[in-house]
Amino acid sequence: MSSLQFALELIFTGLCVGAVYSLIAHGFNITFWTTKVVNFGHGPFIMFCSMIVLSFLMKGLPWIVSIPIGFAIIVIIGLILERVSVRPLLKYPTSMGWIVSTLGVGLFLQALASKIWGAQALAFPPFIFEATDYVSIFGIRLSAQYLLVLVMALVIMMLMEMVMNKTIWGKAMKAVAHDPNFARVMGIKSKIVITLSFMISAFLAGVAGILIAPIYGTITPEFGMNIMVLGFVAAVLGGIGSSKGALFGGLLLGVIEKLVGGYISTSAEHGVAFLILIIILALKPDGFFGVKVVQKV
Amino acid sequence: MKKFSVLVLGIILLFVTACSNSAISTSKNTKSNPDDGSNKETETIKIGMTSAVTGPYSEYGEGNKRGVELAIEKWNENGGINGKKIEVEILDDQLVPDKAANNIQQLLADPEIVAIIGPAGSGPGLATVPITEAKGMVHMNIVPQTIEVTYPNGTDQAPRKNVFSFALQNDVEANVLGEFAGEHWEKVGLLHESTAYGKSGMDLIANILEKDFNKKPVAREEYNQGVSDMTSQLSKIKNAGAEVVVVVGLGADLANIKKGMDRLGLDVPLVATNGALSLPYLEGAGDLVLGTIGSMIGALGKDPLSPEAQEFADAYKEKYGVDRYWGNDENNPQLFMSLNVANAYDGANVLFEALKNAESTKSEDIIKALESIQDFKGVNATYSFSETKHHAISEEALDLFEYVKEGDKIKLAPYKK
Numbered sequence A: 001m002s003s004l005q006f007a008l009e010l011i012f013t014g015l016c017v018g019a020v021y022s023l024i025a026h027g028f029n030i031t032f033w034t035t036k037v038v039n040f041g042h043g044p045f046i047m048f049c050s051m052i053v054l055s056f057l058m059k060g061l062p063w064i065v066s067i068p069i070g071f072a073i074i075v076i077i078g079l080i081l082e083r084v085s086v087r088p089l090l091k092y093p094t095s096m097g098w099i100v101s102t103l104g105v106g107l108f109l110q111a112l113a114s115k116i117w118g119a120q121a122l123a124f125p126p127f128i129f130e131a132t133d134y135v136s137i138f139g140i141r142l143s144a145q146y147l148l149v150l151v152m153a154l155v156i157m158m159l160m161e162m163v164m165n166k167t168i169w170g171k172a173m174k175a176v177a178h179d180p181n182f183a184r185v186m187g188i189k190s191k192i193v194i195t196l197s198f199m200i201s202a203f204l205a206g207v208a209g210i211l212i213a214p215i216y217g218t219i220t221p222e223f224g225m226n227i228m229v230l231g232f233v234a235a236v237l238g239g240i241g242s243s244k245g246a247l248f249g250g251l252l253l254g255v256i257e258k259l260v261g262g263y264i265s266t267s268a269e270h271g272v273a274f275l276i277l278i279i280i281l282a283l284k285p286d287g288f289f290g291v292k293v294v295q296k297v
Numbered sequence B: 001m002k003k004f005s006v007l008v009l010g011i012i013l014l015f016v017t018a019c020s021n022s023a024i025s026t027s028k029n030t031k032s033n034p035d036d037g038s039n040k041e042t043e044t045i046k047i048g049m050t051s052a053v054t055g056p057y058s059e060y061g062e063g064n065k066r067g068v069e070l071a072i073e074k075w076n077e078n079g080g081i082n083g084k085k086i087e088v089e090i091l092d093d094q095l096v097p098d099k100a101a102n103n104i105q106q107l108l109a110d111p112e113i114v115a116i117i118g119p120a121g122s123g124p125g126l127a128t129v130p131i132t133e134a135k136g137m138v139h140m141n142i143v144p145q146t147i148e149v150t151y152p153n154g155t156d157q158a159p160r161k162n163v164f165s166f167a168l169q170n171d172v173e174a175n176v177l178g179e180f181a182g183e184h185w186e187k188v189g190l191l192h193e194s195t196a197y198g199k200s201g202m203d204l205i206a207n208i209l210e211k212d213f214n215k216k217p218v219a220r221e222e223y224n225q226g227v228s229d230m231t232s233q234l235s236k237i238k239n240a241g242a243e244v245v246v247v248v249g250l251g252a253d254l255a256n257i258k259k260g261m262d263r264l265g266l267d268v269p270l271v272a273t274n275g276a277l278s279l280p281y282l283e284g285a286g287d288l289v290l291g292t293i294g295s296m297i298g299a300l301g302k303d304p305l306s307p308e309a310q311e312f313a314d315a316y317k318e319k320y321g322v323d324r325y326w327g328n329d330e331n332n333p334q335l336f337m338s339l340n341v342a343n344a345y346d347g348a349n350v351l352f353e354a355l356k357n358a359e360s361t362k363s364e365d366i367i368k369a370l371e372s373i374q375d376f377k378g379v380n381a382t383y384s385f386s387e388t389k390h391h392a393i394s395e396e397a398l399d400l401f402e403y404v405k406e407g408d409k410i411k412l413a414p415y416k417k
Helices: A003-035 A042-058 A063-090 A097-117 A144-166 A168-178 A180-185 A190-216 A223-238 A243-264 A272-283 B002-020 B058-077 B097-108 B122-135 B170-184 B196-213 B231-239 B251-264 B279-289 B307-320 B342-358 B363-371
Strands: A134-137 A140-143 B023-026 B044-051 B085-092 B113-117 B138-141 B163-165 B188-193 B219-223 B244-248 B270-272 B293-297 B398-406 B409-414
Touching (some): A003 A042, A003 A063, A003 A168, A003 A190, A003 A243, A003 B231, A042 A063, A042 A190, A063 A190, A134 A144, A144 A190, A180 A190, A243 A272, A243 B231, B044 B058, B044 B097, B058 B085, B097 B113, B113 B363, B122 B138, B122 B163, B170 B196, B170 B270, B196 B244
Parallel strands (some): B044 B085, B044 B113, B113 B138, B188 B219
């Protein structure tokens, strides 16, 4: 294998792995737009939805039935999360209580999953592609499932950009984000917009879950929490609240990880994300695509 | 409102504290007279146990619990130890070292407890042995593979007086894998998880390759447990021209390694520690497992099973049926049971045998009786201990197994070159 091919292999794989982070970062963005809340329950949502889908699959139901049930349940949980752990806190705009409350819901889901399905790894069957399916690009074999995630991350980014910039919903979301009370005065049902944003975010967690779980092959109650952290780093790197940023941040993080693994040391590969987080928070806290928010008090 | 919140918080805290150290006391005491309990001490023999009964590693804790309970049932049905029924108190540590240490303190505070069956996992193992050692309490080490649990200064030095190990020690597994790789391949690629288990195990293997075969591994890479992609590690190993990949790791990660090898076209054999024989590997990698070679205690792979293994298998099947621990094959228990159920069963049986022979519940007497155990036939091995040898599983008990296809089914068969 030539050194160029090795480098390309690392970069392409990095893009694929990064797509997973992007997909998660997109989920963070939606709730951030409407409430400035980062839902730290997002990771366990990913896990919980894939667990529900898996349990219906194991009961012999086909994908086409299991997936809608899983999505319906996770969307309802998203609604509950908003009602229970976010809405009561929005009364205090300066409160950071949502960090604890959303994380709390996440930990609760994690514990609930251990109770229902046990704490051990459960095998997740292949979805759409087999685990061994690959696509050859410039002689480099890329996992088809990873590419599917990459395509999905791109599609979601484009959809979001479109919704935010071209539709009345996007404008409503922006208005709510800017000032929920004023938006209400203008006739926008702020509460419904906020609730919907959490439900859409939960839906995205579900999409991420069933696409990512087959890559890991097995899922445990901790599954979502681990990747959520990396998704969060991706969101911060790209600029939280920006769809382009989510995509770019995720892909960049993936590529950096793989390059560090390939050229420096594989033991440094996983720690590098946190180094990036520290650096970006210190030097460019708004990320690459984030907009500097000036708040009048 | 504020008072109300404080009250609710108080109640929650109380609830959490009450739940956090739930003891699972499995009293095997027969329906003894509910008298004042004054002669209870003479009626029962009580042992204590802490293990990962719940949590992500409950496969070991729950398995160990079942093993110990099966042994207790067997002994109690036959009249107990010198007429005394056996009782066990099991605490849950979820494989968290601090919790395990607390549990041990709690168990040691009970004057009725005469011996401890130790936790699963090297972390909790290392956290608890100093406590039992300081008290001189007999400590049966079941799962932790790290040598230091039993031999703090290496296997050529004296073991801890109170610790007797039924675990598959790191050095034993490394010897078998290192010798095997050294004998069969010139260019060996090494890959291990970044835990103490992975690092220390791989150090031992690399050492054997260098010392016994004068071979330097062409690549040595590591990964974090639970990571989804190992392209950089595997690409480097492939670039180095490895003819075999030797892995120290757990089943779920091995599945990802194998999938990555397949995708990258790294078409060389995969040789791995006992995780290769676990269900998560088979479930995660599917057909790709074919050809993978793993090391494991061979007892449950024998055909026919030894009388002791057969007795254990029958007892397990009768009580629990064909479940996750038993494995997919209805007629034969899976090999992995040697590492999560049979090891605890053996440990408990040997302990009870020693208690019987000692005719005493004093720690020194039990230790003496344990050290005099010779050729005691268990499920995993035939056990002999001495003052200098406190571990039971040696290289002879280990075999190499390979996944082969038989008709439509994937099976594990003893490795044949």
